[in-house]
Amino acid sequence: MSTPKKWKLSKDPLLRGDSKSGVRPPVPSADDSLIRHILYLEGPGRETPYLSTSENIEAADFFAQGGIVWKTFVKKAKDSGIGHISNSELLSVMKGNGKGKAKWDDAFEVMQARRYVEQWAEHLLDFREVDDPEKIVSLIFEKS
């Protein structure tokens, strides 16, 4: 009996389903609450300093919805000045009322967000310190 390979930060890609024309750039100055971002409370067109990515092609493909799957690597992102909030980091701060940028007044919403992070094997790319997100996004992402 075999178990699936564990995702490795040093060699496996981060995947994102987005439009065929490219990955939509984030807005570094937008509200940086992690729960707000993951729960997608403002819906389409909302501004966020984060880009959601996944370890799993199935999850990325699900979010592509007629678009395509893009990929990058943690090292490539970090070399361009982008922060990486790993799946395990996200899960570690999303308990109770959350910690740090995951602090939130509704513990139920924190748990719902935690469930999505686990179900989608989610990692975030953090653009809060990036000056030119449009340029960086086109630099680090390629078609999967």
Place this chain on the structure above:
Amino acid sequence: MLHSCQNCWFNGLQYGALGLSVGYCSRHQKILNAADGTTCGLHMRKDLSLKRAQQVSLIHEAKYSKSVIVQIYTSEEANREVSSAKKDVDSLRGDSVGELVCDYGQLGSKIESLAQLKTLKGARAEVAMMSLARGYVNNCANRNSNWTSGLHLYWWTKKQLPEIPEISVGDIRTTNGIQLARQVDLTAWSIVMLRLTLIDDVIQYAASCDDPLGEANGLLQKAAEAVQIFNLQKLSKWLRTNALPTLDRMLSYDRYVELSNQLHKDTNNIPDIR
């Protein structure tokens, strides 16, 4: 796709990873062939508490029309993604939950349809009942400002609250790449919390009518604070030892019977929301 049809009160056939390959919109009366990629301005999120779902729906309805189902990415009207063709509906009716969901609002009263869903076994039937019940209770509360329209739905759901849902492999429509057993656990957690969300909805309406049940406010948050991991046994134990005693204090069986009798005596209290 948290703002898609799969996560909407009015689609009783899907919730996250659980459900059939197609959904069904009880408002537009259409089969949803691609419920993860469609939406409309009537959308109410199943995964959020009443107050938050209402807040989010205001943002949503400003962007999408209530009268048509659209593709999320193009905002164009969904055509191939939906169907009301008789042969498709007949096919959906081959599933016992699908049949009741198709009939919801079409045959007699909606509460009768919800009662029939309650009698069906399985997680899919329960999710269908609770999803549609959230819309039903909200509609009743908006129309006649009386929380007791949700009395039976509250009581049925409370009885079920600490039970761990039995989810079969056929109930899962996607794993999204995670292990099946883990997907089942996470889905079971979401169903237990959906029960508590429906109960919380009724509590909110009761609070707005100054009924003592309104004092049970905050159970969703307390449950999430008490059990901070997806451990269903621990959650079940907490619900049995903390939530149920609180709920029973605020609405005893005797009072349930009394309110139920009042509800049935006054036929005007039975909402006609067909």
